[in-house]
Amino acid sequence: MQNKNAGFTLMEVLIAMAILAIALVGVFQLQSQSISMATDSRFMTTAALLAQSKMVEIESGIVSSSRAQDGDFGDDYPQYSWRLEVTDTQLPQFKKIEVTVRNKAFLRGGTYKLVLYKATGI
Numbered sequence: 495m496q497n498k499n500a501g502f503t504l505m506e507v508l509i510a511m512a513i514l515a516i517a518l519v520g521v522f523q524l525q526s527q528s529i530s531m532a533t534d535s536r537f538m539t540t541a542a543l544l545a546q547s548k549m550v551e552i553e554s555g556i557v558s559s560s561r562a563q564d565g566d567f568g569d570d571y572p573q574y575s576w577r578l579e580v581t582d583t584q585l586p587q588f589k590k591i592e593v594t595v596r597n598k599a600f601l602r603g604g605t606y607k608l609v610l611y612k613a614t615g616i
Contacts (some may be wrong), residue, residue, distance in 0.1 A: 534603075541574070541595040541606035548576050548593050549608055573599045589614050 544567055563578040577594045588611050597604040 537597055537600065537604065538606065540571070541597065542608070544571065544574055544576070545593045545595045545606055545608035548578070548595075549591070549610055552578065552591060552593070553610075553612075573597050583611065587613055 561580055564575065566572070566575045575596050575598065577596075579590075579592045579594075581590045581592070583590050591610045591612055593608045593610075595606045595608075
């Protein structure tokens, strides 16, 4: 004689599938968040290096430090652009040099600013 209660009931299967679905949603959310954080981290690292390289060009005189300039980083970084602004400060012997790097691929955010205060006429 066979035991008719040897299998799983429909309720047990539904509960097991619900637990599995909740666990998978959590795992997929963590994966998505991880990818987003890696993308932001990559942007911040690249933008910081590009802004520093542009600032070095300004300090060494390769790029003239006029009041405002725009540009891009060429074929090496096609999604990135830069903006240079030189403004006066409250102290007449100092200038504020601000380099802003933007990534066109980011819908929001995607902006990095580097500011340098430089003495003039020394």
